[in-house]
Amino acid sequence: xxxxxxxxxxxxxxxxxxxxxxxxxxxxxxxxxxxxxxxxxxxxxxxxxxxxxxxxxxxxxxxxxxxxxxxxxxxxxxxxxxxxxxxxxxxxxxxxxxxxxxxxxxxxxxxxxxxxxxxxxxxxxxxxxxxxxxxxxxxxxxxxxxxxxxxxxxxxxxxxxxxxxxxxxxxxxxxxxxxxxxxxxxxxxxx
Amino acid sequence: xxxxxxxxxxxxxxxxxxxxxxxxxxxxxxxxxxxxxxxxxxxxxxxxxxxxxxxxxxxxxxxxxxxxxxxxxxxxxxxx
Amino acid sequence: xxxxxxxxxxxxxxxxxxxxxxxxxxxxxxxxxxxxxxxxxxxxxxxxxxxxxxxxxxxxxxxxxxxxxxxxxxxxxxxxxxxxxxxxxxxxxxxxxxxxxxxxxxxxxxxxxxxxxxxxxxxxxxxxxxxxxxxxxxxxxxxxxxxxxxxxxxxxxxxxxxxxxxxxxxxxxxxxxxxxxxxxxxxxxxxxxxxxxxxxxxxxxxxxxxxxxxxxxxxxxxxxxxxxxxxxxxxxxxxxxxxxxxxxxxxxxxxxxxxxxxxxxxxxxxxxxxxxxxxxxxxxxxxxxxxxxxxxxxxxxxxxxxxxxxxxxxxxxxxxxxxxxxxxxxxxxxxxxxxxxxxxxxxxxxxxxxxxxxxxxxxxxxxxxxxxxxxxxxxxxxxxxxxxxxxxxx
Numbered sequence: 001x002x003x004x005x006x007x008x009x010x011x012x013x014x015x016x017x018x019x020x021x022x023x024x025x026x027x028x029x030x031x032x033x034x035x036x037x038x039x040x041x042x043x044x045x046x047x048x049x050x051x052x053x054x055x056x057x058x059x060x061x062x063x064x065x066x067x068x069x070x071x072x073x074x075x076x077x078x079x080x081x082x083x084x085x086x087x088x089x090x091x092x093x094x095x096x097x098x099x100x101x102x103x104x105x106x107x108x109x110x111x112x113x114x115x116x117x118x119x120x121x122x123x124x125x126x127x128x129x130x131x132x133x134x135x136x137x138x139x140x141x142x143x144x145x146x147x148x149x150x151x152x153x154x155x156x157x158x159x160x161x162x163x164x165x166x167x168x169x170x171x172x173x174x175x176x177x178x179x180x181x182x183x184x185x186x187x188x189x190x191x
Numbered sequence: 192x193x194x195x196x197x198x199x200x201x202x203x204x205x206x207x208x209x210x211x212x213x214x215x216x217x218x219x220x221x222x223x224x225x226x227x228x229x230x231x232x233x234x235x236x237x238x239x240x241x242x243x244x245x246x247x248x249x250x251x252x253x254x255x256x257x258x259x260x261x262x263x264x265x266x267x268x269x270x271x
Numbered sequence: 272x273x274x275x276x277x278x279x280x281x282x283x284x285x286x287x288x289x290x291x292x293x294x295x296x297x298x299x300x301x302x303x304x305x306x307x308x309x310x311x312x313x314x315x316x317x318x319x320x321x322x323x324x325x326x327x328x329x330x331x332x333x334x335x336x337x338x339x340x341x342x343x344x345x346x347x348x349x350x351x352x353x354x355x356x357x358x359x360x361x362x363x364x365x366x367x368x369x370x371x372x373x374x375x376x377x378x379x380x381x382x383x384x385x386x387x388x389x390x391x392x393x394x395x396x397x398x399x400x401x402x403x404x405x406x407x408x409x410x411x412x413x414x415x416x417x418x419x420x421x422x423x424x425x426x427x428x429x430x431x432x433x434x435x436x437x438x439x440x441x442x443x444x445x446x447x448x449x450x451x452x453x454x455x456x457x458x459x460x461x462x463x464x465x466x467x468x469x470x471x472x473x474x475x476x477x478x479x480x481x482x483x484x485x486x487x488x489x490x491x492x493x494x495x496x497x498x499x500x501x502x503x504x505x506x507x508x509x510x511x512x513x514x515x516x517x518x519x520x521x522x523x524x525x526x527x528x529x530x531x532x533x534x535x536x537x538x539x540x541x542x543x544x545x546x547x548x549x550x551x552x553x554x555x556x557x558x559x560x561x562x563x564x565x566x567x568x569x570x571x572x573x574x575x576x577x578x579x580x581x582x583x584x585x586x587x588x589x590x591x592x593x594x595x596x597x598x599x600x601x602x603x604x605x606x607x608x609x610x611x612x613x614x615x616x617x618x619x620x621x622x623x624x625x626x627x628x629x630x631x632x633x634x635x636x637x638x639x640x641x642x643x644x645x646x647x648x649x650x651x652x653x654x655x656x657x658x659x660x661x662x663x664x665x
Contacts, residue, residue, distance in 0.1 A: 035215075035261060036261075038214070038215055038216065038232070040216075045217075045220050046215060046216050046217045046220055047217045047220045047221055047255070047256075047259055050217055050259050050261060051259065117263065118263065121263075122211060122262055122263050125263075206437050207625075208435040208437065208627070209435065209584065209585035209586065209587070209588075209625060209626050209627045210432075210433075210434065210435050210584040210585060210627045211435070212585070212586060213586065214586050229587060229591075229621055229625075230590070230591075230594075230618075230621065231586055231587070231590040231591070232586075233586040233587055233590075233625070235587075235621065235625065239620070239623075239624070240624075241624040241625075266437060268437075
């Protein structure tokens with residue numbers, strides 16, 4: 001392979017990892033809301049819902065690392081290490097990339113708190129976890145803006161599908177009829 | 192106080208923090224030998240023990256349950 | 272509040288008589304920890320706050336920790352039928368404070384706190400506190416606010432709710448320190464044991480349950496009040512000074528206690544004697560049921576109250592207690608549903624042991640005792656009539 005070919009491969013690989021991460025985060029968010037409702041899913045059960053929620057999120061996180069790592073190596077992307085930490089300084093599409101930087105930083109925080117939650121305690125864990133509702137739209141916006149596939153129809157369909165899924169899930173979450181597992185400590189109907 | 196060898200056998204038990212538990216139910220799914228669900232959806236030890244013993248065959252599942260509980264209401268401990 | 276005294280060991284005034292010890296401080300205040308522990312061991316003092324746990328064991332559990340502990344005197348008295356701690360703090364606060372200080376000095380405590388309910392009117396207490404290191408904490412809350420971890424939670428600035436017991440307050444309590452919570456009356460006895468010796472304490476009471484207790488007598492009596500009684504006194508002798516009116520039964524231990532029927536009032540107020548009734552002396556509440564009161568109506572009101580007093584933290588309690596209250600209410604109203612006793616029993620077992628504190632357990636115990644002791648009365652209700660009311664219900 002020529003060096004250009006390698007670069008092109010890295011570029012595709014990096015973007016592909018990013019898109020896959022977005023898909024997995026979408027799945028994780030949906031499963032998180034289902035878990036919060038206390039509802040079970042066929043085949044998975046409640047355990048499966050929370051296991052898959054976690055696995056999807058962690059895999060997505062890993063893919064973000066791949067996404068960022070491969071783009072760091074790729075000279076075409078012109079990504080520098082500082083761009084991982086501080087937003088809006090990048091050479092290429094700085095605004096949209098900056099959104100991605102913020103999302104990545106947020107992801108690191110959320111992941112660390114989740115992994116260490118036994119030590120941190122449920123209340124702090126829960127507060128930080130709410131930030132996933134900020135993370136997801138940042139990831140989507142970053143993909144739409146910084147991703148060079150943003151104009152391609154298959155990517156748009158993918159982004160639309162993810163968005164519809166998240167919007168309906170969040171709509172359900174906010175509805176008065178959402179089951180909610182007893183956080184408010186009200187007596188329930190007798191089973 | 193002197194003890195016989197039998198007295199020092201420890202049991203592995205499950206502790207439920209009721210101030211956290213909100214009846215999610217992963218634990219009941221994973222530990223059907225140890226827990227069932229009460230009328231209101233909360234886990235209930237089959238043995239009516241406050242902190243039920245976890246049989247050896249369920250130890251792995253119990254660890255899974257501890258990690259799986261979304262509100263971290265479970266702990267496994269050893270008790271004399 | 273009338274307080275007739277029971278006969279006391281010679282030379283020492285009753286617990287409710289102000290002990291003028293300033294003239295004769297005695298050796299009590301300078302006991303070392305080993306000396307105090309030995310005195311407590313030999314005295315056999317048990318807690319007077321409800322659980323009746325051996326005090327020396329409780330002290331040892333905290334004393335073993337290298338960190339300097341916090342000692343809390345618990346006078347919250349969340350039980351509505353109990354007044355003894357309030358009376359003690361009004362009439363003889365020095366006894367409680369002496370005990371607290373004796374213990375605090377022996378254990379080199381970091382803080383000594385007396386926790387009282389904010390509603391307590393205690394000018395004599397404020398006076399007695401002058402010049403002492405003991406802090407007074409005025410706390411809020413209802414029935415469960417007197418539970419040891421609820422007191423600690425509030426002292427730490429949180430709401431008066433019990434905590435999960437996995438990490439006990441004896442390991443991690445007030446300010447994160449090992450915390451020893453003892454009932455105010457227990458501390459008063461402790462101080463006196465330190466001053467007068469374990470043999471003096473053992474000169475009243477029984478061999479396995481020595482000393483005296485304050486009891487609060489209420490209900491169908493002419494003279495309700497707080498009395499000091501030797502442990503092991505017969506129940507009927509204990510309530511006699513209050514002049515009971517045709518007792519049908521006595522509720523021993525308050526809303527979390529158990530009934531002793533009139534035929535068995537010769538039972539002694541000691542751990543072993545009361546055990547068959549599912550009762551214990553507890554905090555010394557003796558509530559007399561008269562012949563004109565329907566025990567199921569009383570039970571319905573009690574369970575209703577207990578349901579509303581849940582700290583609302585634990586699912587089985589939040590959900591189970593209202594359900595129990597409804598069922599007992601139906602029974603009291605004469606609803607002819609033969610499945611009620613079974614359903615009540617099932618629900619009582621369901622809530623027991625499934626909470627951060629013993630609130631559901633105590634409620635279940637009270638209900639179980641009611642249905643057992645008043646079994647024939649329950650049958651009458653199920654048949655649609657109440658022997659007390661003499662009315663036919665549909």
